[in-house]
Amino acid sequence: MGEQEEKEKLHAFHRDLCIGFVGSLRSLSLYPPEHPETRKKLQDFFRKIDEHLSYRSSLAMLFVDGEVVVENTRLPELSSSLGKFLQRLEQVHLQRLVFQKGVLFEEFVQFLQILLPLLKNPAGAELVLAEAKERLPHILVSSVQLDAVSQVSYEDFSGALQEVRQSLLSLSGQMKELFSGVVGTLPVTKVALARQIAETIHKMVMAEELPIKVLIYRRNPDPDPYQHAIHVSAVSMALAQRLKVHRPVLDELCFGALLHDIGLFVSPPIAASASGAITLDEKKKRWEHPIRGAEILLSTRGIPDLAPLIAYEHHFHYDGGGYPEQKQRRQLNFASLIVSITNTYDDLRRNRPERAALPLTDALNWMDARQGKEFHPLLLKQFRAMVKAQALEKNKSA
Ligand SMILES: [Fe+2]
Numbered sequence: 001m002g003e004q005e006e007k008e009k010l011h012a013f014h015r016d017l018c019i020g021f022v023g024s025l026r027s028l029s030l031y032p033p034e035h036p037e038t039r040k041k042l043q044d045f046f047r048k049i050d051e052h053l054s055y056r057s058s059l060a061m062l063f064v065d066g067e068v069v070v071e072n073t074r075l076p077e078l079s080s081s082l083g084k085f086l087q088r089l090e091q092v093h094l095q096r097l098v099f100q101k102g103v104l105f106e107e108f109v110q111f112l113q114i115l116l117p118l119l120k121n122p123a124g125a126e127l128v129l130a131e132a133k134e135r136l137p138h139i140l141v142s143s144v145q146l147d148a149v150s151q152v153s154y155e156d157f158s159g160a161l162q163e164v165r166q167s168l169l170s171l172s173g174q175m176k177e178l179f180s181g182v183v184g185t186l187p188v189t190k191v192a193l194a195r196q197i198a199e200t201i202h203k204m205v206m207a208e209e210l211p212i213k214v215l216i217y218r219r220n221p222d223p224d225p226y227q228h229a230i231h232v233s234a235v236s237m238a239l240a241q242r243l244k245v246h247r248p249v250l251d252e253l254c255f256g257a258l259l260h261d262i263g264l265f266v267s268p269p270i271a272a273s274a275s276g277a278i279t280l281d282e283k284k285k286r287w288e289h290p291i292r293g294a295e296i297l298l299s300t301r302g303i304p305d306l307a308p309l310i311a312y313e314h315h316f317h318y319d320g321g322g323y324p325e326q327k328q329r330r331q332l333n334f335a336s337l338i339v340s341i342t343n344t345y346d347d348l349r350r351n352r353p354e355r356a357a358l359p360l361t362d363a364l365n366w367m368d369a370r371q372g373k374e375f376h377p378l379l380l381k382q383f384r385a386m387v388k389a390q391a392l393e394k395n396k397s398a
């Protein structure tokens with residue numbers, strides 16, 4: 001299938017998803033969920049979500065200023081046909097709807113049943129949706145204001161931000177390919193792919209095509225590990241650039257940060273247990289991933305020296321704590337100290353099996369409380385300064 005044809009197919013799939021959403025709600029407003037017609041509508045729509053979630057960790061729908069965006073696809077053709085419906089969504093402050101992997105049909109129907117009366121009478125809708133959160137663990141509903149400091153504008157979603165999201169999506173696909181079937185030494189083709197991705201990230205950060213504000217302020221809570229690797233690489237590079245690190249080291253850092261968690265992908269992969277809880281065995285594997293990662297990178301040809309070091313050291317703390325276990329406190333590499341900060345920040349901002357993503361301010365406060373212990377105090381200060389500079393930039397352009 002040609003690229004254009006594939007794009008069109010995806011566009012149609014995303015459009016059908018949105019129409020399915022509206023159709024399900026309409027049907028549910030006429031008949032109870034057990035009615036054969038409603039049941040069919042709901043099941044058809046749910047099957048589409050399920051299909052999407054079989055290869056992605058979440059499905060995001062945005063309804064902003066009369067525009068519909070499903071995943072990264074803008075659907076301007078729906079603006080007029082769904083005009084009234086979009087207005088109602090706006091009244092209940094539902095601008096962002098995310099279905100996460102693991103969502104069950106029953107949870108989905110329950111969500112629609114909660115939403116439906118609110119669309120008719122939006123009074124107190126925000127409170128009702130907030131209270132329903134516990135009952136809907138795989139469905140996230142919010143306005144697009146992700147943090148108090150980062151009101152996202154319509155332009156963000158319709159223009160530049162969409163392009164950035166597209167680029168991230170494409171890089172994330174390449175990362176998935178890179179991390180799949182890692183057994184021991186990486187083949188030449190994977191090393192070349194890693195170099196290519198690191199170079200793209202490097203260029204994009206330099207050209208400000210991958211604005212740090214998207215990665216820091218507007219970090220979405222998607223737990224996707226491929227996106228995480230890209231974020232850690234890009235933000236590490238931006239921080240190092242701020243610290244005037246020279247070019248050859250920057251390149252190595254960008255590459256090493258991209259592969260910092262490669263030890264998590266050694267076959268058989270570490271997967272969360274069916275219940276979502278972390279088992280002891282999974283914990284042990286997690287603790288060992290820095291060692292596994294360093295082993296892979298040390299045994300692979302053409303890997304810069306910093307990469308295995310970063311993989312091995314990124315969970316060590318500045319004060320000697322952290323993991324894997326060490327008998328003697330080691331002098332941590334500068335690059336590892338940077339990745340320790342960027343990795344923790346990005347981890348705090350994404351949903352994890354053990355906790356939900358933290359808002360920006362909470363994540364920064366959490367890290368502040370550990371400065372000089374987990375994190376190098378001066379590097380953390382620089383990281384904070386970089387975040388602050390982005391805030392000023394944002395306010396200037398707002
Ligand atoms: Fe890690």
Ligand SMILES: [Fe+2]
Pocket residue numbers: 228232260261343
């Ligand atoms: Fe990580």
